[in-house]
Amino acid sequence: MDERAAVTPVNLLEYEAAARAVVPQGLFEFIAGGAEDEVSLRENRAAFGRWRLLPRVMRGVTEPATATTVLGQPVSLPVLVSPMGLHRLAHADGEYATAAAAKAVGTIFCLSCAASCAVEQVAARAGGWWFQIYLMDDRGLTLDLVRRAEAAGAAAISLTVDVPVRGRREADERNRFALPPGTTMPNLLSRVGDADPADYFALAKWDAAITWADLDWLVSSTRLPVVVKGILAPEDARLAVEHGAKAIQVSNHGGRQLDSAVGSLDALPAVVEAVDGMAEVVLDGGVRRGTDVLKALALGARAVLIGRPVLYGLATAGEAGVARVFEMLRQELVIDMMLCGLEDLGAITPSLVVPALR
Numbered sequence: 383m384d385e386r387a388a389v390t391p392v393n394l395l396e397y398e399a400a401a402r403a404v405v406p407q408g409l410f411e412f413i414a415g416g417a418e419d420e421v422s423l424r425e426n427r428a429a430f431g432r433w434r435l436l437p438r439v440m441r442g443v444t445e446p447a448t449a450t451t452v453l454g455q456p457v458s459l460p461v462l463v464s465p466m467g468l469h470r471l472a473h474a475d476g477e478y479a480t481a482a483a484a485k486a487v488g489t490i491f492c493l494s495c496a497a498s499c500a501v502e503q504v505a506a507r508a509g510g511w512w513f514q515i516y517l518m519d520d521r522g523l524t525l526d527l528v529r530r531a532e533a534a535g536a537a538a539i540s541l542t543v544d545v546p547v548r549g550r551r552e553a554d555e556r557n558r559f560a561l562p563p564g565t566t567m568p569n570l571l572s573r574v575g576d577a578d579p580a581d582y583f584a585l586a587k588w589d590a591a592i593t594w595a596d597l598d599w600l601v602s603s604t605r606l607p608v609v610v611k612g613i614l615a616p617e618d619a620r621l622a623v624e625h626g627a628k629a630i631q632v633s634n635h636g637g638r639q640l641d642s643a644v645g646s647l648d649a650l651p652a653v654v655e656a657v658d659g660m661a662e663v664v665l666d667g668g669v670r671r672g673t674d675v676l677k678a679l680a681l682g683a684r685a686v687l688i689g690r691p692v693l694y695g696l697a698t699a700g701e702a703g704v705a706r707v708f709e710m711l712r713q714e715l716v717i718d719m720m721l722c723g724l725e726d727l728g729a730i731t732p733s734l735v736v737p738a739l740r
C-alpha cells in the first residue's frame with residue numbers, strides 16, 4: 383500500500399502528484415524539473431501524441447508475453463530503470479529499494495555513479511544491473527569505478543555523453559538546492575576531496591572535453607558491453623556504433639540538459655535507421671503508458687527506460703512503490719497488447735504505428 387501518499391495513483395502520470403504530496407518542494411522540483419523553459423521536457427511527452435496505433439483484431443491473443451532480452455539479458459518486460467542519482471532524496475532506502483524492486487519485477491536496474499548508496503551494497507540486492515558513469519577528468523578514477531562495477535557483477539557500462547556541462551535548471555537555482563545532511567554520493571567521494579558533500583553542483587561536474595576517442599578508451603578498458611546514453615542525432619548514433627557501443631540510449635536526459643533539444647521519440651526513427659541493426663537501440667524520456675512502450679518498440683526500440691516515475695514510486699512507498707509503478711505499466715502493456723492483437727513483443731512491426739492526423 384502507498385502508506386505515505388495522499389493520493390492513490392491509478393497510472394504513472396498520477397504518481398507525480400502523489401510524490402509531490404510527500405516530498406519537500408525543493409526536492410520535488412529537483413526531480414520533476416527540466417532545463418530552462420522545459421520545452422524538451424514537454425516534448426518528450428508530446429512526441430508520443432504524434433503517433434497513433436493501428437490495431438489488428440481477431441488474432442486470438444489471450445495471454446500476451448511481455449518478456450524480451452536487452453543485450454542478451456532476459457527481462458520480464460521491455461521497461462528498464464534509467465540511471466538517476468541520489469535515490470535517497472526520495473526515500474531513506476534509496477538505491478537498495480530500487481534495486482530490490484527491479485529484481486522482483488524482473489527488469490534491469492541501471493545504477494548511476496551519482497547514486498546515494500555504494501555500488502557493492504546495491505549489487506548485493508540487485509538482479510541484472512548496469513552501471514552508468516560520466517567521464518571524469520581523472521581517467522584513473524573513472525576506471526576505478528568501472529572496475530568496481532565489473533567486480534560487483536554489472537552486466538553493462540552505460541556512458542552518459544550529454545552532460546559536458548550541467549543544463550540550467552532554474553528551479554534548483556531559485557531553491558538553492560543542496561543535498562540534505564546525510565545524503566552523499568559515496569561512489570564519487572574519493573574524487574570530491576575537500577569539496578562540501580552537500581554541494582551537488584560541485585560534485586556533479588564532469589569532463590567537458592569528452593570525444594569519441596574516450597569511447598574507444600572505455601570500450602578497450604572493459605570486458606563489459608558499453609551503452610552510450612544521450613544520443614539524439616543519427617550521425618552520433620552511427621559514430622557510437624563505429625566506436626564500439628553495443629547499445630544506444632536515445633535520450634535528451636529527461637529535458638534536464640539542452641532545452642529545445644528534440645523529444646526522444648522524435649529522434650528515434652532516424653537513429654534506428656542509422657544504426658541499421660548493428661547495435662540495440664533503447665529510449666528514455668516521457669514513457670508513462672503501455673501505449674508509449676508499444677509506440678517506441680514499433681519505431682525500432684528494443685526496450686525503453688523510465689526515470690522520474692521510479693523516484694515517485696520510491697517516494698510514496700519505497701521498494702513496494704517502485705514495484706507498483708512497474709506492475710502498473712506491465713498491466714497496461716498487457717491490455718494494450720491484447721487490444722492490438724499482439725501475442726508477444728516479436729509481433730510488433732512498424733505498421734503498428736501511423737502518424738497522428740493534425
Ligand code: FNR
Pocket residue numbers: 412413414426464465466467494495496514542611633634635636637638666667668669687688689690691
Ligand atoms: C536523471 N537522469 C540521469 N541520467 C544519467 O545518465 N545519470 C544520472 O545520474 C541521472 N540523474 C538523474 C536524476 C534525476 C532526479 C532525474 C529525473 C534524471 C536522467 C534519466 O536517466 C533519464 O534520462 C530521464 O529521467 C528519463 O526521462 P523520464 O522518464 O524521467 O521522463
